[in-house]
Amino acid sequence: xxVTIYDIxxxxxxxxxxxxxxxxxxxxxGAKTRAKIMKLLAEYNYIPNExxxxxxxxxxxxxxxxxxxxxxxxxxxxxFYIEQELSAHGYSCxxxxxxxxxxxxxxxxxxxxxxxxxALVLMGSIYQSDVVKEALQxxxxxxxVIICNGYLNAPNVYGLVxxxxxxxxxxxKLLYSKGKKCPAFLMNQSTPSNEQKKLGFExxxxxxxxxxxxxxxxxxxxxxxxxxxxVAMLExxxxxxxxxxxxxxxxxxxxxxxxxxxxxxPEDVAVIGINNSDYARISIPSLTSLDNMLYDxxxxxxxxxxxxxxGQRVSKKMLICTEIVERQST
Amino acid sequence: xxVTIYDIxxxxxxxxxxxxxxxxxxxxxGAKTRAKIMKLLAEYNYIPNExxxxxxxxxxxxxxxxxxxxxxxxxxxxxFYIEQELSAHGYSCxxxxxxxxxxxxxxxxxxxxxxxxxALVLMGSIYQSDVVKEALQxxxxxxxVIICNGYLNAPNVYGLVxxxxxxxxxxxKLLYSKGKKCPAFLMNQSTPSNEQKKLGFExxxxxxxxxxxxxxxxxxxxxxxxxxxxVAMLExxxxxxxxxxxxxxxxxxxxxxxxxxxxxxPEDVAVIGINNSDYARISIPSLTSLDNMLYDxxxxxxxxxxxxxxGQRVSKKMLICTEIVERQST
DNA sequence: CTGAAAGCGCTTACAG
DNA sequence: CTGAAAGCGCTTACAG
Numbered sequence: 001x002x003v004t005i006y007d008i009x010x011x012x013x014x015x016x017x018x019x020x021x022x023x024x025x026x027x028x029x030g031a032k033t034r035a036k037i038m039k040l041l042a043e044y045n046y047i048p049n050e051x052x053x054x055x056x057x058x059x060x061x062x063x064x065x066x067x068x069x070x071x072x073x074x075x076x077x078x079x080f081y082i083e084q085e086l087s088a089h090g091y092s093c094x095x096x097x098x099x100x101x102x103x104x105x106x107x108x109x110x111x112x113x114x115x116x117x118x119a120l121v122l123m124g125s126i127y128q129s130d131v132v133k134e135a136l137q138x139x140x141x142x143x144x145v146i147i148c149n150g151y152l153n154a155p156n157v158y159g160l161v162x163x164x165x166x167x168x169x170x171x172x173k174l175l176y177s178k179g180k181k182c183p184a185f186l187m188n189q190s191t192p193s194n195e196q197k198k199l200g201f202e203x204x205x206x207x208x209x210x211x212x213x214x215x216x217x218x219x220x221x222x223x224x225x226x227x228x229x230x231v232a233m234l235e236x237x238x239x240x241x242x243x244x245x246x247x248x249x250x251x252x253x254x255x256x257x258x259x260x261x262x263x264x265x266p267e268d269v270a271v272i273g274i275n276n277s278d279y280a281r282i283s284i285p286s287l288t289s290l291d292n293m294l295y296d297x298x299x300x301x302x303x304x305x306x307x308x309x310x311g312q313r314v315s316k317k318m319l320i321c322t323e324i325v326e327r328q329s330t
Numbered sequence: 331x332x333v334t335i336y337d338i339x340x341x342x343x344x345x346x347x348x349x350x351x352x353x354x355x356x357x358x359x360g361a362k363t364r365a366k367i368m369k370l371l372a373e374y375n376y377i378p379n380e381x382x383x384x385x386x387x388x389x390x391x392x393x394x395x396x397x398x399x400x401x402x403x404x405x406x407x408x409x410f411y412i413e414q415e416l417s418a419h420g421y422s423c424x425x426x427x428x429x430x431x432x433x434x435x436x437x438x439x440x441x442x443x444x445x446x447x448x449a450l451v452l453m454g455s456i457y458q459s460d461v462v463k464e465a466l467q468x469x470x471x472x473x474x475v476i477i478c479n480g481y482l483n484a485p486n487v488y489g490l491v492x493x494x495x496x497x498x499x500x501x502x503k504l505l506y507s508k509g510k511k512c513p514a515f516l517m518n519q520s521t522p523s524n525e526q527k528k529l530g531f532e533x534x535x536x537x538x539x540x541x542x543x544x545x546x547x548x549x550x551x552x553x554x555x556x557x558x559x560x561v562a563m564l565e566x567x568x569x570x571x572x573x574x575x576x577x578x579x580x581x582x583x584x585x586x587x588x589x590x591x592x593x594x595x596p597e598d599v600a601v602i603g604i605n606n607s608d609y610a611r612i613s614i615p616s617l618t619s620l621d622n623m624l625y626d627x628x629x630x631x632x633x634x635x636x637x638x639x640x641g642q643r644v645s646k647k648m649l650i651c652t653e654i655v656e657r658q659s660t
Numbered sequence: 661c662t663g664a665a666a667g668c669g670c671t672t673a674c675a676g
Numbered sequence: 677c678t679g680a681a682a683g684c685g686c687t688t689a690c691a692g
Contacts, residue, residue, distance in 0.1 A: 004685055015663045020687060030661055045468050050444040051381040051390060052685035055668045060381060062424075070410050073403065080400050083427050092445065094392075095425045097413050114380040115422065138375050223611065252612050259614050281553065282582050284589050284614045334669055345679045350671060360677055382669035385684045 003044045012037050023048060054116065063305065064112035065095045066105070067123040074247075074275050075123040078148055078298030082121060085302035091118070100189075102131045113139040119305045125150035125161070125193035133157075144308035146301050149193055149294070151317050158308070159317040160300055162292035164193060164274070165200040167322030171244050171272050171290055172204025178330055180242040180270055184215035184233060186254070187246035188226070194246050197274065201244060215240060219250075226253040234261065234269075241269055242330075248273035248280050248289055255283060255329065271329040285328035293320045333374045342367050353378060384446070393635065394442035395425045396435070397453040404577075404605050405453040408478055408628030412451060415632035421448070430519075432461045443469040449635045455480035455491070455523035463487075474638035476631050479523055479624070481647050488638070489647040490630055492622035494523060494604070495530040497652030501574050501602045501620055502534025508660055510572040510600055514545035514563060516584070517576035518556070524576050527604065531574060545570060549580075556583040564591065564599075571599055572660075578603035578610050578619055585613060585659065601659040615658035623650045 005023065009016045014033060021029050022037040023046070029037075040046075054060045063086060067075050083093045094115060096108045105127070112120060120140060122132070128150035136145055136154060144156055151159025168185075175183045185201040187194045198216065205214055215237050219229035230253075234240055245251035251273030255265060263269050265285055273280055276291035297320060304314045335353065339346045344363060351359050352367040353376070359367075370376075384390045393416060397405050413423045424445060426438045435457070442450060450470060452462070458480035466475055466484060474486055481489025498515075505513045515531040517524045528546065535544055545567050549559035560583075564570060575581035581603030585595060593599050595615055603610055606621035627650060634644045 002685095005687095006685080016686080017663060017688080018661090021662090024687085028661060033661080047440060047443050047469060049385075049446060049685050051384050051446060052668090053687075054381050055379075055385060055670090055685080056687050058668075070400075070413065071403070071406050073401070076401050076406055080427060083400065083425070087426060092424050092426070092441065094422050095413070096417060096422065097410060110377060111422065113377050116379060116381060139377060223608075249612075252609075256612050256614055256616075278553075279582075279609065282579075282586050284586060286586075332669095335671095336669080346670080347672080347679060348677085351678090354671085358677060363677080379669050382684085383671075385669080385686090386671050388684075 002049070003046050004049075005046075008037065008040050008044065008046060011040055060116040060118060061090055062092050062094055062115060062117050063119040063121065064115075064117040065093050065121045065123060066098050066108055066112075066127065067095065068098055068100050068126055070095065070097050073249075073277055073279075074294050075148075078123055078294055078301070081295070081298040082302045082305070085299075086305065089306060100126070102129065105129075105132055106135045109135040109139050117143065119143055119309060120145045121301060121305065122147045122150065124148065124191070125196075126191045128152055128192045144305065144314075146304055148297050148301050149292075157316075158304060158314055160297045160304070160320065161318070162294070162297060162320050162322050164290070164292050164322060165196045165203070167290045167292060167324070168197045168200030168244060168274070169204040169207065170322075170324055172201060172208055174272070174288070174324060174326070174330060175242040175244075175270055176208040178242075178266070178270060182212055182215070182237070182239045183209065183242040183244065184217070184237065184240045185244050185246075186217045186219060186226075186229060186233065186250065188219055188221050188250060190218065197244075197246050223253055226250050227257045230254050230257040231261070234263075242272070243269060244272045244274075246274055248275045248277045248287060251287055251289070251329075252279060252283050255285070255287070266328070266330050272324075276325050280325070280327065283329075288325065288327045288330040290322055290324050292322045296320055332379070333376050334379075335376075338367065338370050338374065338376060341370055390446040390448060391420055392422050392424055392445060392447050393449040393451065394445070394447040395423050395451045395453060396428050396438055396442075396457065397425065398428055398430050398456055400425065400427050403579075403607055403609075404624050405478075408453055408624055408631070411625070411628040412632045412635070415629075416635065419636060430456070432459065435459075435462055436465045439465040439469050447473065449473055449639060450475045451631060451635065452477045452480065454478065454521070455526075456521045458482055458522045474635065474644075476634055478627050478631050479622075487646075488634060488644055490627045490634070490650065491648070492624070492627060492650050492652050494620070494622050494652060495526045495533070497620045497622060497654070498527045498530030498574060498604070499534040499537065500652075500654055502531060502538055504602070504618070504654060504656070504660060505572040505574075505600060506538040508572075508596070508600060512542055512545070512567070512569045513539065513572040513574065514547070514567065514570045515574050515576075516547045516549065516556075516559060516563065516580065518549055518551050518580060520548065527574075527576050553583055556580050557587045560584050560587040561591070564593075572602070573599060574602045574604075576604055578605045578607045578617060581617055581619070581659075582609060582613050585615070585617070596658070596660050602654075606655050610655070610657065613659075618655065618657045618660040620652055620654050622652045626650055
C-alpha cells in the first residue's frame, strides 16, 4: 500500500541504506545518486514511517498530555502553548481526557507508556495524587513528567505552581480595603489547588477579619449547582457582602445569580473570580479576578520539557507569583 | 531499559512466541506455562511497545485531529466527545493546532501521515479548502477523513454540516417578529461557515425586510476589534436595532459594548449569537443564540469514524438542522 | 561512495 | 502445546 524505502531502492537500483541516507539528508551519497533518489522520493510522495523509525531510534517524538476535561478553558490555554512550542520542535502531542476517576488515570498512564512517549504533562493540580505517583513509578519511571499547577515528590517529576494561597489572601485584603464587612468563599470540587485557595481565604479572614466567622461553601460544577449554592449562602448569611469564587466561571454564574436576586455588584455584594480568563473582561459587570498565571505556567512547562528532553537541568519545583486584576465587580 | 517479550521469554524458559500469545490472551498455551508467564509479566510491569506492534499489525490505533486553535470553545467541545468515544475503543488522538496558515496545514497532514493515523478529523469549516483537498490526496488518500461543519468532494472525505444558512434566516425572522426595523450582521473572519451565515442573513433580509439595505460588517477576533466594529456600525447606522453576531463570543463582547454605550438590550438593540455555548446562558442579559448543533455534529463524527474504521458505510455528507434558543437578549 | 547484515520489539503462519 | 523463522519499515555500524 504505502511506498517504502525498499520500493524506492529497487526503482533507483540502489540499496535501502542509500535511500535512507538521502531521506535523512546524510552525507556519503554520490551527487547523481542523490538526485535520482530525490526525484523518486518526490514523485512517489514518500513519507517515512515514524513507528519504524522510532523503533530503531528508540524515540517516539511524542509527548503525552493528561487533562481531566479538555473543555475547561484554563487548561486549554496551557495545552495550546505547549502543543505550539513542542510541535515546532518536531513533537506530536497525545492528549487524553481522563475524567476525574483515578482508576482511569492509571489506564491512561499505561496507554501512554505503551506508546513510548518521551515526556508527560499533567494539566491541573488534581493529578497531585498518590495514585498518579505510583502509576508513574511503575509505568513511566524514567521520562520527565511536568505537573502544571501541582507537584509530586518523585525523581522524574517537575512541578510548577501558582501561589494561589497568597493570592487569595490578597483578595480578602482587597475586599477589606473596599470596606466590605463580611467576605465568603465558594469553591467547586476539592482539588489541591482549591484547597490552597481555601487556605488563602482562611488566612485572609484571620488576618483582616479576626472577628468574622468563616463562611465557606462548596458546590458542584453545574450552572444550577453554583446558582443554588450562591442563593443558599446568601439566605443563610444575608450579611455576606463579598464573595470569592474559586474560578471565573463560577463567579460569572454568581454574577448572574446576584442579578436575578436584585443585588447590585459591587455595591451590595462584591465578586472576585480566579484565573483572569478572557470572560472576566467581557462579563457585565467586568470581573475582578486573581490571575494565577496559568499562561506563564504553561509557557514555562513547554520550555522545561524541551530543556529536559535535551538533557538540561530544570528546577524540581517552581512557585509563580499571582496577581489581582481589578475590574468593576469590586 | 524497558522489559521486552524476549526478556520475559528468557526468564520463563519459553519462546517469545509463547509470551506473545499470553500477552494477547490467545489460546494454545498450557495452563502452567500461562500462569508462570502471567506472573512474570505482572512482576516486571511489562507493557507492550505499540510502535512495534503497530508496525507488524499495520495499525497505529491513532487518529489525528486538526484544529486551528484548541482554545476555541466550540471545537473543544467536539474534540472532547470525539476523544472520549474513540479512546473507549482503544484509539489515541494526536491533536495538532494548525493555525490559520494554509502552508502549515499541509505540514500537519504530512506529519500525521508519517504516524500512520487511521482516520483524520478536521474541526471547522475552515479546512474546506483546495489546499487541504490536495494534501489529503497526496498524503492520506486512503484513510477516512471527517470534516466537522464542512465538506470536501473527495472519495475518502465525509462531511457533517449544520444548516446555518437557514438558521440565520430564522434569526432574521425572529427579529422581524419582535418588531425590529433594521437588523445588521457582524462576523469575524471569513470561513465557509461564516459565509453561509452571511448568506442566511441576506436571504432573511430580502425575505422579511425587502426595503432595508444590507448592513454587514467584518471584524478581527480580538476584543478591541469587535468592540470597535460594533461602535463603528452603530455610529454609521444609528437605525440598527438588532445585531446578529457570527459567534456567541462576539455577541458577548457586543453586549459589553452596548452596555458601555448606554444602549438597552433588547429594547434599543436586540442581540443574537451563534453556537449556543455555555456562556450564552450565563451572560447578562442572557443571550439568544442559534444552536448550530456542534454537539450533535461531534457525536455523529465520533460514531462515523468508528463505523468507517470497522468497514461500515457512512453518508458522505449530512446536513443537521439548527435551532434558535431564545433568551433575554431578544 | 555504496551495500549486506543485524537489529529495534513485536506477531503470525508454519512445523513439530 | 510450543518454538524457529520471517517480516513489519527503518537505521547504523561495518566492510569494501
